[in-house]
Amino acid sequence: MNIKELHRQYKKRLAKEKRWIRFYQLLLLIGFFVLWETASSNxxxxxxxxxxxxxxxxxLMDMISDGTIFIHINYTLFETVLGFILGTLIGTILAAILWWFPTLSKILDPYLVVLNSMPKVALGPILIVALGPGMTSIITMGAIISVIISTIVIYTSFRNVDANYLKVLQTFNATKWQMFKEAILPASFPTIISTLKVNVGLSWVGVIVGEFLVSSQGLGYLIIYGFQVFNFNLVLMSLLIIAVFATLMYQLVEMLEKRLIKNE
Amino acid sequence: MGFLIVENVSHTYFSKDAATEALQDISLTVEEGEFISFIGPSGCGKTTLLSIIAGLIRPTAGNVYIENQKVYGNKDLSIGYMLQQDYLFPWKTIEENITLGLRLLKQDVDRGIASKLLKDVGLPAVEKKYPRELSGGMRQRVALARTLAVDPKILLLDEPFSALDYQSKLKLEDLVFKMLKQYNKTAILVTHDIGEAIAMSDRIILFSPRPGRIHEIFEISEDIRRLTPFQARSHAGYSPLFQQIWKELERLEH
Incomplete structure (x- = not known):
């Protein structure tokens, strides 16, 4: 037995274990659908x-062949991605402003707490009246639902950056902007990415609720429409599509994470 | 006229519950090329004084001058500061870390400067690596290179060897000592290690705590000063001086 042989066996065991896990995952998926089908037909x-x-x-096949499903998916996906990016971006910018002006952050602290605990979807009706019953309101819903929590989480991370990094920069006479750019922001990238992951889910909630309220297109609209005409095939199909796309978005964020944070 | 002049510096920290006097009426003069150590029990304000000399904190009273210029708020003076840990930026390559100060101070960044400095601090060509790929001792050497890159007027060392294993510590002491002598740099070292202070310094300043005051100044004899820190530790004059400072420190702590 030499080391090479042992290593080969070790890798083989790992691969075998991975195959079994994949197998059970697939089994669970197929089992679920088979059980569902059987339960329904019996x-x-x-x-x-x-x-x-x-x-x-x-x-689904019908809607693919007449092309309508793509219009709905496109519509919702566009709103969600935009709401998600806006929410995180504006959250980061607000966090930067709070970091820049410590007094402002002290003044705003209780208001952030209030805004954060308030259910943002309750703002829906106001948004629709203010921005009109269309895509703008829905995207705003997708963004607003994640913006405050992003601000709070990212601001906390800004403040927790080790002060000694700033000391190093100070000895080089760095300006406040340079301290932000060289230390504060890059040190907080892992936190920003993890808020992105949370925001994927939140933006879907905002957008779907927004579509419940006003839309005449999109997956959220299909759900509420299916409910109104008692077509639950439509409701469950939309739900499955949302599950698939939300997962894909999450995977994309994870890929982004691996590319951005290669030094950890 | 001295190179560095600390003039009647006092400093008090304020918090909601108390005003803590950290330093009381400190005055000292350091000549160019001199190596000074600050030692003393914890809470004697050594690090506070170092931060004041670096111009990072404005003292409550008194002034600090380097070459007759006030240090606080002075954008023209470059000061090298080394901390207990390396504080290399983990998302920057070694080269980017070394040239960071040059870029911030808008000095010219020579293309070869990183590799030249790495060679000077006794490291192989690791410019393209990231800090996590280096050992603790190597990282502290990179931190030294980063500090020296901007050609600082004075080097302030805040226990830079204390987090290292003993062997790396001894090696790095020798390296820092040699480089400072080579470039005729002035340096102040804050340390807890009496041996290190004797081995590296020209003068040792012992502080008494609460509030921090200069208690006693020890001059190191010429024949120990000439030796590298490693050799100094085995010099005949080393042990008696160690004992003397040790006793003084003991007395201060009780």
């Missing part, structure tokens, strides 16, 4: 309410 559950994978699939 009327263990009410197919009118819980639909079934085959019905959903047929509906």
């Amino acid at each position: 009327r263990w559950i009410d197919p009118l309410i819980f639909s079934s994978p085959s019905r959903i699939f047929r509906l």
Whole structure:
């Protein structure tokens, strides 16, 4: 037995373990759909309410062939991505302003707490009246739901950057802007990325609720429309599509994380 | 006229509950090329004084001059400050870390300067690596290179060897000592280690605590000063001086 041989065996074991995990993950997925289908066709559950994978699939095929589903997906995806980027970006900028003016941050502290604990979706009706019943309101909903929590989390991270890094920069006569650019911001990248991950989920909530309220297009609209005409195939299909795209967005953020934070 | 003049410096920290007097009426003069150590029990304001000399804190009273210029708020003076840990920026390469000061001070960044400095501090060509790929001793050497890159008027060393293992510490002491002598730099070292202070300095200033005051000044004899820190530790005059300072420190702490 030499080391090379042992290493080969070790790698083989790892690969085997990974294969088994993948297998069970797949089994769970297939099992879920098979159980759902069987339960529905045998009327263990009410197919009118819980639909079934085959019905959903047929509906999806119909909507793909007439192209309507793409319009809805496009619409919602655009709103969500924009709301998500705006929410994080504005949150970061606000955090920077608070860091820059410590007195301002002390003054605003209680208001941030109030704004953060308030359910932002409750602002929906006001937004719609103020911005009109259209895409602008929905994107604003997607952004507003994540902006305050992003501000708070990122500002906390700005403040927790080790003061000795700033001391090093100070001995080089760095300006405040240089301290922000060289130390504060890059040291907080991991935090900003993790708020991005949280914001993926939050923006979907904002956008879907926004579409519930006003839209005549999009996946949120399909859900509320399906509910109104009691077409639960439509509701569950939209839900599955949202699950797929929300996961994809999350994966994209993780890829971004790996590229940006290679020095940890 | 001295190179560095500390003139009647006092400093008090204020908090909601108390006003703590950290330093009381400190005056001292340091000549160019001299190596001074500050030692004393914890809470004697050594690091506060170092920060004041660096121009990072404005003293409550008194002034500090380097070459007759006030240090606080002076953008023309360059001061080298080394901390207990290296504080290299983990997201920057070694080269970017070394040239950071030059860029911030808008000095010319020579293309070869990083590799030249790395060679000077006894490191191989690691410019393109990141700090995490280097050992603690190597990182502190890079921090030294970063400090020396801007050609500072004075080097302030705040226990820069204390976080290292003993062997790296001894090696780095010798390196710093040699480089300071080579460039005729003035330096002030804050340390807890009496041995280190004797081995490296020309003069040792012992502080008494609460509030920090200069208690006693020890001159190191010429024949120990000439030796490198490593050799100095085995000089005949080293142990008696160590004992003497040790006793003084003990007395201050009780």
